[in-house]
Amino acid sequence: MSSSNPSDSSAPSGAAVLATAPALRLDGIRKVYGTGENAIVAVDHASLTVGGGEIVALLGPSGSGKTTLLSIAGGLLAATEGTVVVGGEDISGHSPRELTEFRRSKVGFVFQSVNLVPFLTAEENLLVVSELAGARGAARKQARTRAKELLAELGLSHRAGNLPAQLSGGERQRVAIGRALFNSPALVLFDEPTSALDTKIGEQVMELIQAEMRSRGTASVIVTHDTRMTHYADRTVRIVDGVLGLADAAGDVSGDH
Amino acid sequence: MNLALTELRRRPSRFTVATVVLTFLSLLLLLLGGLLDGLYLGSTGAIRAQEADVIVYSDSARDSFLRSRITPDMREVVEGVDGVTEVGGLGFTLLGATVPGESDLADVAVAGYELAPSGVPAPPPAGHAWADDRLRDAGVAIGDTLLVGPAATPIVVDGWVEDTNYLLQGGLWVTLDTWRAVQNANRPDAFLADGVVQVLVVRGEGDIGPAIDAATGSTSSLTRDEAVNALPGVKEQRSTFNAIIYSTLAVVLAVVGLFFSLLTLERTGLYGVLKAIGASTRRLFVGVVLQAVVVAVIAFVIGGALATLADRALPADVPLQLTTGRYVFTFVALIVAAVLGSAVSLRRVTRIDPASAIGSAA
Numbered sequence: 001m002s003s004s005n006p007s008d009s010s011a012p013s014g015a016a017v018l019a020t021a022p023a024l025r026l027d028g029i030r031k032v033y034g035t036g037e038n039a040i041v042a043v044d045h046a047s048l049t050v051g052g053g054e055i056v057a058l059l060g061p062s063g064s065g066k067t068t069l070l071s072i073a074g075g076l077l078a079a080t081e082g083t084v085v086v087g088g089e090d091i092s093g094h095s096p097r098e099l100t101e102f103r104r105s106k107v108g109f110v111f112q113s114v115n116l117v118p119f120l121t122a123e124e125n126l127l128v129v130s131e132l133a134g135a136r137g138a139a140r141k142q143a144r145t146r147a148k149e150l151l152a153e154l155g156l157s158h159r160a161g162n163l164p165a166q167l168s169g170g171e172r173q174r175v176a177i178g179r180a181l182f183n184s185p186a187l188v189l190f191d192e193p194t195s196a197l198d199t200k201i202g203e204q205v206m207e208l209i210q211a212e213m214r215s216r217g218t219a220s221v222i223v224t225h226d227t228r229m230t231h232y233a234d235r236t237v238r239i240v241d242g243v244l245g246l247a248d249a250a251g252d253v254s255g256d257h
Numbered sequence: 258m259n260l261a262l263t264e265l266r267r268r269p270s271r272f273t274v275a276t277v278v279l280t281f282l283s284l285l286l287l288l289l290g291g292l293l294d295g296l297y298l299g300s301t302g303a304i305r306a307q308e309a310d311v312i313v314y315s316d317s318a319r320d321s322f323l324r325s326r327i328t329p330d331m332r333e334v335v336e337g338v339d340g341v342t343e344v345g346g347l348g349f350t351l352l353g354a355t356v357p358g359e360s361d362l363a364d365v366a367v368a369g370y371e372l373a374p375s376g377v378p379a380p381p382p383a384g385h386a387w388a389d390d391r392l393r394d395a396g397v398a399i400g401d402t403l404l405v406g407p408a409a410t411p412i413v414v415d416g417w418v419e420d421t422n423y424l425l426q427g428g429l430w431v432t433l434d435t436w437r438a439v440q441n442a443n444r445p446d447a448f449l450a451d452g453v454v455q456v457l458v459v460r461g462e463g464d465i466g467p468a469i470d471a472a473t474g475s476t477s478s479l480t481r482d483e484a485v486n487a488l489p490g491v492k493e494q495r496s497t498f499n500a501i502i503y504s505t506l507a508v509v510l511a512v513v514g515l516f517f518s519l520l521t522l523e524r525t526g527l528y529g530v531l532k533a534i535g536a537s538t539r540r541l542f543v544g545v546v547l548q549a550v551v552v553a554v555i556a557f558v559i560g561g562a563l564a565t566l567a568d569r570a571l572p573a574d575v576p577l578q579l580t581t582g583r584y585v586f587t588f589v590a591l592i593v594a595a596v597l598g599s600a601v602s603l604r605r606v607t608r609i610d611p612a613s614a615i616g617s618a619a
Contacts, residue, residue: 067615076533076612097537103611104535111614115530117260119267124258131258132535179534191615 021088023187023219024050024073029082031068031242042068043079044242050187053217055210057224057233065242066223067191073221074107074189075099087186104133108180108188108218112195115176116164122175123147123160129182143182150178154208170201177205177212188213190222194229206232260531261544265551275516276552276559282509283553283560283591286502288567290583293498295576296425300494301485302389303349303366303423306374311466311478312347313457320479320487322349322455327476329452334473341461341469345372346433346454349423350440352406356396363395366423367405367412369436372458377418380432390417392427394573403429406443424488425576506594513549513598521545521602525609532611542606549599553591561587 031043043065050056060066071077072084075091076099083092087106094102103109116125123144130143151160154174164172173193180188193209194202210232213220222233230236238245265272304312313335318325327346336344348369353362367386373379377387388397392414397403403412412429421428431439437449459465459478466478479487486492521528528541561584568579 071612071615074533074615076610076615100532100535100537103533109533109614111530111533115526115614117527117531119264120258120260124263127258128260128531129534131260132531132540 021052022049022085023052023054023087024048024221025083025085026069026073027083027085029069029072029079029084031065031072031077032080042242043072043239045082046239046242046244047082048237048244050219050221052186052219053214054235055213055220055222055233057222057230057236058239059224059227059230059236060239061225064239066239068242069239069244070189070191070221070223073187074109075102104129105183106185106187108183108185110173110176110180110188110190110193112192116172116179118164121161121163122156122167122171122178123151125164125175126150126178126182129179133183146182147178150181151175153212154178168201169197170205173197173205174208177209181212181216181218184216184218186219188218188220190220190224192223192225194224194226199228202226202229259544259547261547262551265548271520272548272552275512276556278512279509279553279556279591279595280559280563282505282512283557283587284563284567286505286509286587286590287560287564287579287583288577289498289502289505290587291564291568291577291579292575293495293502294580294583295578296494296498297491298420298578298580299391299422299425299576300488300491302420303368303374303428304481304485304488306376306421307347307458307481307484308372308375308460309458309481310461311459311469311480312484313459313469313473314455314477314479316470316475316477318477320477320484321489322347323447325455326449327454327457328450331473331476332452332454332457335457335459335469335476338461338465338468338472340463340465341459343372343460345370345458346456347371347458348433348436348440348449348455350406350436350444351424351426352439352443354406354412354429355404355409357401359396361395363392363397363403364426365392365403365405365429366426367429367431367436367439368421368423369431369433369454370458371433372460374421374430377421377430378416380430381415383432383435384411385413385415386429386431386435387416387418388414388430389421389428390419391422392429393417395427397427405429405439408442410439410442412439424490506590509591509594510598513553513595514601517545517549517599517602518605521605525605525613528606528609529611529613532609533614538607538609541609542603545602545606546596546599549595550592553595557588557591 026046026048029043029046033040033042046069058066072079083090089106091102117128126147127143135143151157156171156174159167159171194205197205206229314320314325315327332344335341350367352365352367354365356363370380381387397414399414399416401414405412433454441448469478470476564579568577571577
């Protein structure tokens with residue numbers, strides 16, 4: 001599927017959007033590294049709206065700008081130009097401290113190499129989120145209950161006391177998903193969630209991501225370069241040389257840009 | 258759940274090297290400090306115990322007890338100075354003493370006095386002494402008659418006093434007459450006429466030192482602390498040991514700084530992820546400092562226990578004296594060094610970009 005404006009991927013299409021309020025709105029995002037003749041445009045006037053509960057796959061080759069765009073959406077990187085609104089909060093002018101607080105409470109991340117804290121158990125890796133928020137007393141007790149519930153939903157109750165090194169790749173990724181969902185964020189950002197997994201486990205993880213996002217109505221953006229995984233998304237957005245375009249729901253991106 | 262403490266508990270082996278090195282450094286700090294304290298306290302106890310506003314030397318003595326001579330005429334002038342309320346003579350003679358039943362001579366400092374120093378009773382009868390309890394280690398017991406010096410002058414020990422040694426020799430506190438008799442019998446080269454003492458211990462009101470020196474024209478008055486520092490070798494010992502102690506603390510600082518810098522470097526990826534999910538630089542840095550402090554505390558506890566064992570195991574003639582103050586100083590110094598050393602990591606922690614967590618497979 002293509003858009004009338006190749007750089008404007010705001011219009012939701014493909015699978016049904018589950019809620020009306022956008023979880024993410026990127027408006028005219030531009031990211032430039034360096035200055036003058038050495039300037040490199042990583043993202044060029046990209047606009048994207050992700051509806052509440054919508055799953056969007058962001059597809060592109062290496063160096064296309066998808067990671068930069070994901071980082072900007074998650075408040076990890078400041079855009080040179082443009083507006084970023086997540087869950088109704090405009091983070092474009094946030095200070096580093098405000099961005100830290102925003103990341104802690106409004107957005108979830110699942111990283112490429114899982115990156116669980118190696119000396120914490122599966123349950124404690126989920127509790128890290130509340131630990132970073134400074135939970136004490138009753139809040140800490142609630143967090144423990146929440147962690148147990150999430151682990152049960154992810155089928156990891158029996159692994160709650162295991163360290164990451166004692167878990168399989170798929171189990172580690174599930175723990176990472178649990179950590180991302182812990183604070184019930186408006187948006188979860190996945191960075192190549194299946195790149196470290198074989199195809200079969202990768203598909204299981206994508207099914208889990210789809211099921212978990214759908215059941216919670218949580219919006220997500222999944223960065224991937226693997227077209228086999230895009231059919232788990234409601235919509236696939238292609239990025240090439242920092243410019244966004246639309247692909248069809250199955251991830252067929254040929255000729256859309 | 259505290260991340261820093263949990264890591265320490267679950268991965269103690271990562272901190273073993275730093276803990277072992279800091280343990281040896283804290284042991285070294287305590288032993289060096291203990292030796293310094295032992296030398297200082299053992300050399301200066303007799304002077305520190307003086308309840309004196311000033312100690313008056315003859316001006317030709319260049320602040321040396323052994324060279325100083327105060328005559329009865331000079332004493333009379335000092336007693337007449339405004340503000341002076343009490344004056345007492347004081348003198349020391351360093352000799353060896355034969356102890357009943359012991360083959361080795363005991364090193365004693367025969368101290369003649371009039372005004373009782375702190376912790377020392379009024380002068381005993383002639384020929385008797387209050388002995389510093391360090392002389393127990395030399396086999397001295399109450400009631401013993403010590404034969405002092407080559408002339409074997411008899412002195413009977415009547416009781417014990419504490420922390421009154423002079424230049425690392427055990428104090429034997431006697432009357433001025435007994436002291437003069439010992440001096441004249443054993444050191445004829447330094448004969449003392451009747452009434453002559455080495456220095457005067459003076460108590461009074463106001464700034465009496467300059468007034469005394471102005472009145473006599475031939476004395477040099479020092480405060481008690483100045484007199485302590487004027488003892489031969491005291492300043493040199495302190496400056497030498499302190500230089501070694503502070504150098505060792507610099508090594509502690511370097512060890513902590515280097516170790517936690519490397520640890521932070523190793524954790525760059527993890528810190529990037531933690532920052533990405535909402536950890537502040539402050540929280541991560543406090544975690545590093547907390548780990549450094551806990552390692553320092555563990556090192557101090559083990560090092561302190563080893564130093565205490567060493568203190569008990571070493572022979573009595575090794576002037577090692579571990580005081581509560583030394584333990585406290587070493588503990589505080591280690592903690593400060595740990596905090597400052599780990600602070601080196603602040604710049605590195607601050608510079609870790611949370612965006613590094615994205616797009617990294619490392």
